[in-house]
Amino acid sequence: MSLPVLYSFRRCPFAMRARFALLAADCACEWREVLLRDKPAALREASPKATVPVLVEPDGHVIDQSLEIMLWALRQRDPLQWLQLEHGTLAAMLALIDRCDSGFKHDLDRYKYPNRFQGADAGQHRDASMAFLDELDRRIVVAGFLFGARPALADMAIAPFVRQFARVDSAWFDANAAAPLREWLAALTASPLWERAMHKQPPWKPGDPVCVFPVPAPTAP
Ligand SMILES: N[C@@H](CCC(=O)N[C@@H](CS)C(=O)NCC(=O)O)C(=O)O
Known part of the structure; x- marks a missing residue:
């Protein structure tokens, strides 16, 4: 089964928030880390505005707004209840x-x-x-x-x-x-979630083997 593709940049706050939600929802993606000064053509083809993050679903549907990616992930699974509030809406x-x-x-x-x-x-x-x-x-x-x-x-x-x-x-x-x-x-x-979201990943280039986000959580010794 093919995974959604995530174009991301480690230090971008918009991409960080998307990765937090993907982690919280335990939603695996094919991880394509990009350099903002050298964006891959595949990112521009998916989203001509070429900002990160961008998520491409297996059916080709593109989500190119960080908050939309958060909601997309959390509406599938929300075990930490980020959308469920006791107070507020x-x-x-x-x-x-x-x-x-x-x-x-x-x-x-x-x-x-x-x-x-x-x-x-x-x-x-x-x-x-x-x-x-x-x-x-x-x-x-x-x-x-x-x-x-x-x-x-x-x-x-x-x-x-x-x-x-x-x-x-x-x-x-x-x-x-x-x-x-x-x-x-x-x-x-x-928090461990923040730490996992900041995992370092070299920039992706076409032909690279698939790398999955999130990487597995460290297991206790
Ligand atoms: N509204 C967008 C903004 C994303 C955004 O501006 N990301 C920055 C990086 S932090 C970017 O990709 N800028 C394009 C560039 O620097 O070329 C979102 O929420 O995803």
């Missing part, structure tokens, strides 16, 4: 993720790479990003995660971007971000 999670992908990502890019955006003031965009992070913090203090006492879709979709923000200037983040937010990020990034 899926619509509320999607709305928060949308704000991450629009406003927060806009400010994050300009904080991280001010030279790539004419007239960008890194400090101003850092402060604007913090307004969103403070809002996340107000949710996290209630029960530990964004929508309750365990991670759900929104946590896993948003955390890769918060991690990117934290890493721009980790000393500044440690001194200025609220403790619950920092603890939330530390808990997620230290």
